[in-house]
Amino acid sequence: MGVKFRDIISPESIKFEQLESKIVALDAANIIYQFLSSIRQVDGTPLMDQNGNITSHFSGILYRTSSLIEKGIRPVYIFDGTSDILKKGTQDKRREVKEESQKKMEKALEEGRIEDARKYAVRTSRMSPKIVEGSKKLLELLGVPYIQARGEGEAQASYMVENGDAWCVGSQDYDCILFGATKMVRNLTITGGKSNLELIDLKKVLENLGITREQLVDIAILVGTDFNLGVKGIGAKTGLKLIKEHENIFNVINKLDIEMEVEPEILRNIFLKHEVEPDYSLKWKSPDTEGVVRFLCGDHDFSEVRVLSALDKFKKIDNKQKSLKDWFG
DNA sequence: CCAGCCGA
DNA sequence: TCGGCTGGG
Numbered sequence: 001m002g003v004k005f006r007d008i009i010s011p012e013s014i015k016f017e018q019l020e021s022k023i024v025a026l027d028a029a030n031i032i033y034q035f036l037s038s039i040r041q042v043d044g045t046p047l048m049d050q051n052g053n054i055t056s057h058f059s060g061i062l063y064r065t066s067s068l069i070e071k072g073i074r075p076v077y078i079f080d081g082t083s084d085i086l087k088k089g090t091q092d093k094r095r096e097v098k099e100e101s102q103k104k105m106e107k108a109l110e111e112g113r114i115e116d117a118r119k120y121a122v123r124t125s126r127m128s129p130k131i132v133e134g135s136k137k138l139l140e141l142l143g144v145p146y147i148q149a150r151g152e153g154e155a156q157a158s159y160m161v162e163n164g165d166a167w168c169v170g171s172q173d174y175d176c177i178l179f180g181a182t183k184m185v186r187n188l189t190i191t192g193g194k195s196n197l198e199l200i201d202l203k204k205v206l207e208n209l210g211i212t213r214e215q216l217v218d219i220a221i222l223v224g225t226d227f228n229l230g231v232k233g234i235g236a237k238t239g240l241k242l243i244k245e246h247e248n249i250f251n252v253i254n255k256l257d258i259e260m261e262v263e264p265e266i267l268r269n270i271f272l273k274h275e276v277e278p279d280y281s282l283k284w285k286s287p288d289t290e291g292v293v294r295f296l297c298g299d300h301d302f303s304e305v306r307v308l309s310a311l312d313k314f315k316k317i318d319n320k321q322k323s324l325k326d327w328f329g
Numbered sequence: 330c331c332a333g334c335c336g337a
Numbered sequence: 338t339c340g341g342c343t344g345g346g
Contacts, residue, residue, distance in 0.1 A: 034330075035330065037330095038330050039330050039331080039345085040330095041344080041345085041346095042343090042344095046346090047344095047345060047346040048346055049346055050346080053346090054346095055345090055346050056330085056345095056346085058346090059330075059331075059345070059346075060330055060331080062331095063330070063331045063332075064330075064331080067331080189330070189331085190330095190331080191330075191331070296346095300346070301346050302345085302346065303345080303346085306332075306333095306345080309332085310331095310332090
């Protein structure tokens with residue numbers, strides 16, 4: 001989901017060349033969820049191996065990672081640790097929606113309404129522990145580093161950017177700038193050579209809006225985040241206006257006599273004082289070709305020709321890159 | 330979502 | 338050579 005900030009943030013359009021040789025911290029949950037919901041057949045069925053295991057995310061990770069590496073980008077995937085207790089509320093609601101969508105999908109499928117079936121199927125996507133474990137296994141075989149966050153993956157990724165260990169966070173959700181990522185990119189996809197890359201620079205965003213990060217967080221709390229519903233009737237634009245007018249969320253609440261379902265101070269702390277994993281290392285290795293083939297083709301029925309040609313993209317860098325030590329430890 | 334093919 | 342479409346597992 002993420003905070004709905006589109007109305008107050010104008011991203012810069014950039015090209016892939018500007019990401020060359022840069023480290024991009026990818027929000028694994030965000031990216032894998034995208035794969036699970038979009039890599040599907042016409043009727044909405046995800047890709048599966050003969051044993052019925054979902055494989056959409058493997059396809060996504062393989063092709064996305066190889067394309068990024070081919071473009072000279074160094075990806076690192078950041079996985080969520082334990083999520084905040086407050087998030088459980090929104091998670092429960094999502095589970096309900098998913099269960100309902102599952103029923104609607106089955107009915108649509110029975111009645112031959114293919115487009116409807118797909119529509120509902122997309123909403124059933126879930127990040128099970130099995131999906132997470134499989135994704136980590138594949139990344140290990142590909143020689144691409146991943147980091148296990150203590151809390152929110154986006155918070156960890158943002159910390160790494162703030163710390164100078166990564167150039168930007170790659171995610172669709174604006175939440176990373178709340179967590180303090182100085183730079184984030186959206187639409188990190190590569191369809192048909194065309195791209196629609198968006199760069200969001202936190203410093204510029206704050207300058208343009210004429211506010212501080214604390215105030216940006218306050219706006220988010222009014223609008224609604226993954227941790228609270230927000231105030232009915234307040235969107236990004238109204239939120240911005242109110243916070244600029246009254247300086248902070250406490251004044252807004254007092255002046256407008258608003259009741260918050262969660263203490264703003266608690267929400268502020270989630271974004272401003274979160275726990276991170278300070279001990280991590282980033283190392284890219286050559287992919288274990290045999291291992292990848294055994295895993296994807298042997299265990300999960302991928303075509304060997306396709307897998308090998310994706311792995312070829314890792315080698316191109318191998319030849320192009322002068323200082324291999326930067327790349328492969 | 331991405332790769333590969335096909336027709337213009 | 339490129340946009341559109343299909344199949345991938």
